[in-house]
Amino acid sequence: MDTIIGRAIPEHVAQLLTNEIIFGRLAPNARLTEEEVAATYGVSRSPVREGLRLLERDGLVRRSARKGIWVSPLSLRDFDEVYQIRVGLEALAAEGAAQSDAAAAAKLALVSILDRLKTAEDQSDIPALFRADVEASDLIYKLSGNATLQRLLLSLEKQALRYRFFTYSESTKAVKMSLGGSRKIFACIYGGKAKEAHDLTAALIGDIWLTMRPVIAAAFPESE
Numbered sequence: 001m002d003t004i005i006g007r008a009i010p011e012h013v014a015q016l017l018t019n020e021i022i023f024g025r026l027a028p029n030a031r032l033t034e035e036e037v038a039a040t041y042g043v044s045r046s047p048v049r050e051g052l053r054l055l056e057r058d059g060l061v062r063r064s065a066r067k068g069i070w071v072s073p074l075s076l077r078d079f080d081e082v083y084q085i086r087v088g089l090e091a092l093a094a095e096g097a098a099q100s101d102a103a104a105a106a107k108l109a110l111v112s113i114l115d116r117l118k119t120a121e122d123q124s125d126i127p128a129l130f131r132a133d134v135e136a137s138d139l140i141y142k143l144s145g146n147a148t149l150q151r152l153l154l155s156l157e158k159q160a161l162r163y164r165f166f167t168y169s170e171s172t173k174a175v176k177m178s179l180g181g182s183r184k185i186f187a188c189i190y191g192g193k194a195k196e197a198h199d200l201t202a203a204l205i206g207d208i209w210l211t212m213r214p215v216i217a218a219a220f221p222e223s224e
Helices: 010-021 034-041 045-057 076-099 104-122 125-146 146-169 172-191 194-219
Strands: 061-065 068-071
Touching: 010 034, 010 045, 010 146, 034 045, 034 172, 045 061, 045 104, 068 125, 076 125, 076 146, 076 172, 076 194, 104 125, 104 172, 125 146, 125 172
Parallel strands: none
Antiparallel strands: 061 068
């Protein structure tokens, strides 16, 4: 794990732990204690306590008086719930982004991200591919101009990112589907084709959902 340099604040602790969880370095159901986290990052227990509360709010950790604190499990049921919501919300974001009258340079950034996605795929660099994909999603959310939609997506994002990274790590088919679909979606957004952007996004996320269901079920059989 990384260490915190400078002033230790709860948000820094939460972000470092979030990265560990999303990238799978802290496994589902892994136990966490304030003492261990504080020692790892070289900080006091107070910001750790607040940081863990932030993670609990985002659904990344759970706690109980009897069991303490642990990384939230992944399960087929949770995966289905997350992707069911993603289909609708992400499609609305793509539609709004295509309708946006934001500067062309902002939309053109999607083309640059697509180049990075292809380079990362060619180099089998899953973390780089994942980061570029997330950057593209964040840009589309902002281009949508819908503050309420952005809040809903951000509230879902942390848990969704865990499944997205797992998907890219485990399935080259899902990676190719994502890149092919993204290329068409980005073109629609840049060209102002709102309905096409909506429909293609819904179809892409739905297809990845169905493709990954058996993989998720096999990897996390103890569904809740």
